Amino acid sequence: MAYHHRLRVRxxxxxxxxxxxxxxxxxxxxxxxxxxxxxxxCPYGELEQRGIGLPVRRTEMRYRSAARYEDELEVxxxxxxxxxxxxxxxxxxRRVADGEVCVTGHVDLACVELTAHxxxxxxxxxxxxxxxxxxxx
Amino acid sequence: MAYHHRLRVRxxxxxxxxxxxxxxxxxxxxxxxxxxxxxxxCPYGELEQRGIGLPVRRTEMRYRSAARYEDELEVxxxxxxxxxxxxxxxxxxRRVADGEVCVTGHVDLACVELTAHxxxxxxxxxxxxxxxxxxxx
Amino acid sequence: MAYHHRLRVRxxxxxxxxxxxxxxxxxxxxxxxxxxxxxxxCPYGELEQRGIGLPVRRTEMRYRSAARYEDELEVxxxxxxxxxxxxxxxxxxRRVADGEVCVTGHVDLACVELTAHxxxxxxxxxxxxxxxxxxxx
Amino acid sequence: MAYHHRLRVRxxxxxxxxxxxxxxxxxxxxxxxxxxxxxxxCPYGELEQRGIGLPVRRTEMRYRSAARYEDELEVxxxxxxxxxxxxxxxxxxRRVADGEVCVTGHVDLACVELTAHxxxxxxxxxxxxxxxxxxxx
Numbered sequence: 001m002a003y004h005h006r007l008r009v010r011x012x013x014x015x016x017x018x019x020x021x022x023x024x025x026x027x028x029x030x031x032x033x034x035x036x037x038x039x040x041x042c043p044y045g046e047l048e049q050r051g052i053g054l055p056v057r058r059t060e061m062r063y064r065s066a067a068r069y070e071d072e073l074e075v076x077x078x079x080x081x082x083x084x085x086x087x088x089x090x091x092x093x094r095r096v097a098d099g100e101v102c103v104t105g106h107v108d109l110a111c112v113e114l115t116a117h118x119x120x121x122x123x124x125x126x127x128x129x130x131x132x133x134x135x136x137x
Numbered sequence: 138m139a140y141h142h143r144l145r146v147r148x149x150x151x152x153x154x155x156x157x158x159x160x161x162x163x164x165x166x167x168x169x170x171x172x173x174x175x176x177x178x179c180p181y182g183e184l185e186q187r188g189i190g191l192p193v194r195r196t197e198m199r200y201r202s203a204a205r206y207e208d209e210l211e212v213x214x215x216x217x218x219x220x221x222x223x224x225x226x227x228x229x230x231r232r233v234a235d236g237e238v239c240v241t242g243h244v245d246l247a248c249v250e251l252t253a254h255x256x257x258x259x260x261x262x263x264x265x266x267x268x269x270x271x272x273x274x
Numbered sequence: 275m276a277y278h279h280r281l282r283v284r285x286x287x288x289x290x291x292x293x294x295x296x297x298x299x300x301x302x303x304x305x306x307x308x309x310x311x312x313x314x315x316c317p318y319g320e321l322e323q324r325g326i327g328l329p330v331r332r333t334e335m336r337y338r339s340a341a342r343y344e345d346e347l348e349v350x351x352x353x354x355x356x357x358x359x360x361x362x363x364x365x366x367x368r369r370v371a372d373g374e375v376c377v378t379g380h381v382d383l384a385c386v387e388l389t390a391h392x393x394x395x396x397x398x399x400x401x402x403x404x405x406x407x408x409x410x411x
Numbered sequence: 412m413a414y415h416h417r418l419r420v421r422x423x424x425x426x427x428x429x430x431x432x433x434x435x436x437x438x439x440x441x442x443x444x445x446x447x448x449x450x451x452x453c454p455y456g457e458l459e460q461r462g463i464g465l466p467v468r469r470t471e472m473r474y475r476s477a478a479r480y481e482d483e484l485e486v487x488x489x490x491x492x493x494x495x496x497x498x499x500x501x502x503x504x505r506r507v508a509d510g511e512v513c514v515t516g517h518v519d520l521a522c523v524e525l526t527a528h529x530x531x532x533x534x535x536x537x538x539x540x541x542x543x544x545x546x547x548x
Contacts, residue, residue: 031148034147053473156329160301192296
């Protein structure tokens with residue numbers, strides 16, 4: 001199962017090559033994953049308020065076709081590996097107009113106690129795990 | 138007359154004070170104004186393809202109440218002064234949940250020939266001016 | 275008296291118009307002001323650790339000449355008005371190569387208790403005020 | 412052989428977790444690699460003026476220890492694989508104060524004709540290849 005999130009490229013997200021700057025796709029992926037979590041009933045902001053964070057521990061992106069200003073993009077996000085204290089999200093970003101794949105990649109998150117210094121790994125809370133398992137479908 | 142554009146605050150748009158970093162409101166304003174232009178029938182990207190640009194020449198923002206991660210914001214944009222070779226957009230950004238005003242401001246644009254080096258001021262093209270007058274309406 | 279901070283434009287800070295995106299000058303101003311505070315003996319990070327914040331309450335920028343990728347810029351920052359619970363910083367950003375002024379502007383900060391919810395205005399701490407008065411020259 | 416570039420974390424580069432937002436390391440890597448190219452005698456801006464671009468085709472980052480506001484970071488960049496029409500840069504980003512590794516990763520670039528539509532792969536120009544071989548040395 002996968003979640004689909006649409007967005008439109010902002011002018012300030014382009015660079016002088018006339019395309020989306022490569023770092024910005026990480027923001028698109030983040031937006032898609034947190035919209036999904038909110039829709040599944042587990043907004044990320046609430047997790048943090050409970051002292052639980054999901055910092056990024058690894059990212060990988062392959063750039064296939066450049067997205068441009070005003071392009072509408074569809075970010076497809078699915079859950080890859082679901083560990084005891086981590087979860088990997090897998091992405092395909094397509095241009096809506098022609099279905100062309102712009103970027104594929106994944107973003108792997110750890111689960112941590114935000115209140116510990118330094119932050120300490122912890123198991124995914126049960127309801128988050130169940131939510132992610134539903135997402136994994 | 139004014140245009141209303143909604144967006145949701147991204148995690149990467151916050152800073153360590155736990156609120157939207159003050160520079161990002163300029164991106165929200167830019168998104169609202171270009172969505173409006175597209176809706177009025179004059180997408181900014183097409184203007185640039187015709188060699189006409191609208192670079193920013195002045196911005197001013199007053200920060201009234203901090204927006205936070207996951208807040209839905211409504212950007213209200215209206216046309217202020219419409220000059221021969223310039224146009225000023227006026228903004229109010231509100232949090233949708235409680236109607237609180239987060240930021241007010243304006244962004245003034247010049248009209249230039251992009252193909253001249255250095256870029257040269259030029260009159261707003263007629264159809265853009267008419268479109269903006271409809272928006273001002 | 276004024277402080278001068280140099281930086282070089284990053285590729286990712288440009289947009290498809292081939293120049294620095296207008297929002298990024300706020301980051302340059304922020305970098306210059308916090309470098310100055312650190313040099314004067316009052317790093318902003320330490321202030322926050324003591325529960326004192328200086329959120330931005332107003333910004334204004336005039337764009338005079340576009341900065342480009344790889345340009346070395348000099349950010350001149352001075353202290354404008356120094357209020358009981360606020361301080362205004364005044365900026366001129368020049369291209370080093372030819373001395374051309376790219377942007378002028380100011381950024382006004384309030385002083386707040388970060389630990390209060392909602393954040394509460396407070397007087398500038400004495401040693402910060404003295405440091406700023408030295409900066410004001 | 413490797414190049415070392417130092418920078419200081421900006422406030423606006425943090426997020427509400429109190430650390431550098433994960434996307435920003437790509438900007439640090441980009442800054443280090445282009446500073447290196449300029450120092451080796453081949454500024455990236457000049458390449459683009461000659462119609463040659465080096466768009467990113469793959470990135471990978473592992474986040475090991477979070478960098479924070481005001482941290483001085485050292486970006487170590489080396490050349491990995493040098494192909495006929497591509498070059499891979501390998502990175503280690505350390506906090507200067509304690510030598511702790513914050514992020515490791517690599518960014519792979521393709522070489523393209525910017526003037527072709529769509530952009531067309533091309534061999535690395537000879538003097539760029541020689542410069543990169545010196546860097547690899």
